[in-house]
Amino acid sequence: MLDIQNLNAGYGEMSVLRSINLTIGEGEIVSVVGSNGAGKSTMLKAISGIIKYSGSITWKSESLQGLKAHTIVNKGIIHVPEGRKIFPDMTVVENLMMGGYLCHKDSHRNLEKVFALFPKLAERRTQLGGTMSGGEQQMLAIGRGLMGNPKLLLLDEPSLGLSPLFTDVVFGAIRTINNNGVTVLLVEQNVYQSLNISHRGYVIETGRIVLTGTGEELLNNQEVKRAFLGM
Template identity: 40%
Template structure:
């Protein structure tokens, strides 16, 4: 479904990614792990056309590099950025409506599905999104992306700053996405949640992938965890 080969990315003259290669298939959760500054978020932004890059990013055989972000989204990719980027003066419901693609009539997800997954949003559907808590804003951003009916969703640091019970809820939702055949690229620092929900994982360091394997293999890879993950 998604295949990245020898991806190099740049902010101006500064090179951030150095030959990253990874792949995902439908209905798979892949965790992208690493310390801050390792290149995880840049990988996500590059997939979505937000960073200058060279190499190859194939989505169902089509090259994404060189395409506009809105074109990539229309091809079936969703993106939940770490910054959340809600529209604070619009209501929760209006934020969700903005997630739908132009002309979209049906999809795997309805407004009712969103409210069933996150009852807190249902209770505040007419409130301005700017008054939501951090956890509620994270829920809203995820749901807004799902309203566009993506086949792959990239979720950047969804658990940062959230209460443990909200983290558990997000884990349940990610499993629901997998059950519906949606691929998830999960960028995360918390090993517990990442290893619990993912099918495979990559570890990044200094802009390159330094490990690929199953969660169990990473649990056994003490040297990798010490060098690239543990503080």
């Protein structure tokens, strides 16, 4: 579904991603795990057309190179950025509607789907986004992404800074979203929980993919255990 070949990207003179190869099949949850600064967010920014890159990113056999970010969104590739980036002075419903602006006809139905997934958001529908807890804001950010009818959902560190309880809620929701037919690319520092819900994973270190395998293979890998799981 998404095919990344020899991707190189960075900021100005600084190169961050080096020869990344990665594929995502329809229906999969694929995770990219690695430490802070490894290049995970940079990879998602390249896919969603926010930064320039060399190499190729193809979506259903069509190149995404040079396309504007909104064109990529229209194809169903939806990026939930790191740090949530919700609108603090808008209510829960208004925040969600901002994610649904592309598909008005589905907005009402999608809103109900988001509320079914996150009942807490339904309870808080008139609350201002900025007054919600970190975990609630993360649900809102994911919900806003779902409003755009994603085929591929790009999730950037959805568990960052969340309590164990909210972390479980978020990972459970990712599973449900995937069971409902959405392909997911998850980038995370929470290596255990990410690999645990993923069909396949990649380990990224200073801009390079150093390991790949099924979620289970990576969880049982000695290097992964030593570097990320403290075993």
